[in-house]
Amino acid sequence: MPDLPAGFRDISRSLPDFHPNWPGDPPFTVTPGARMAQGDSVNTGVIHTSTHTGTHVDAPWHYGDDAPKLGQVPLERYLGECLVVHTPPGEFVTAELLGHLPDPLPPRLLLYTGQPAHWLTFPEDFTALDPAFVYAAARRGVRLIGTDSPSVDPLTSKTLDAHHAFLDTGMLILEGLNLSGVEPGEYTLICLPLPLTEADGAPARAVLLPAGLLP
Numbered sequence: 001m002p003d004l005p006a007g008f009r010d011i012s013r014s015l016p017d018f019h020p021n022w023p024g025d026p027p028f029t030v031t032p033g034a035r036m037a038q039g040d041s042v043n044t045g046v047i048h049t050s051t052h053t054g055t056h057v058d059a060p061w062h063y064g065d066d067a068p069k070l071g072q073v074p075l076e077r078y079l080g081e082c083l084v085v086h087t088p089p090g091e092f093v094t095a096e097l098l099g100h101l102p103d104p105l106p107p108r109l110l111l112y113t114g115q116p117a118h119w120l121t122f123p124e125d126f127t128a129l130d131p132a133f134v135y136a137a138a139r140r141g142v143r144l145i146g147t148d149s150p151s152v153d154p155l156t157s158k159t160l161d162a163h164h165a166f167l168d169t170g171m172l173i174l175e176g177l178n179l180s181g182v183e184p185g186e187y188t189l190i191c192l193p194l195p196l197t198e199a200d201g202a203p204a205r206a207v208l209l210p211a212g213l214l215p
Ligand SMILES: N[C@@H](CC(=O)c1ccccc1NC=O)C(=O)O
Pocket: 022, 024, 025, 050, 052, 058, 062, 150, 151, 152, 153, 175
């Protein structure tokens, strides 16, 4: 992909065909539609994707049947001041981390847990979030947490306790970021989910800009 201007950073995962999806989810594909090589006047493609492919947002309706679908989430929740944090290795990000972070915190926290820039296979053994961390971050004024992990709960969780902590606190979830090589610190987040208004989530393009660029 072409380079961005200095100070801009693409933190979305690129989506080649068969980009690994959540186990059991249908494969991600872009199949050919029209082809100029076959006499069509243009090239087109047909996307087949889970709403939870690669870098994506979860609408609250993903984990709460009475909660808002994506179209009811204001776009500005995904735009603005954020802090990138490198987390210690482990099964969960715990509330202890918050003791090491500046006060006050911006409304958005992005967590680099050590995921690589490209997933060749689905990363089943990723760092999830301890619900106590989610509740404590909410008390510190955080309104959105992004992670480079494919989910805020462990792969095998059936109770989705961290997701439910987001539901309880009204915080939003951004998953599957590519934060590899991003220095910790303050940035401006621009995250644009596909406008799938009736959906439980959507793939998103997300970039970091230098801090202070949005009002
Ligand atoms: N928690 C994951 C996704 C997830 O749970 C999931 C995604 C696709 C198909 C099944 C899923 N969970 C099923 O048990 C997420 O929020 O992206």
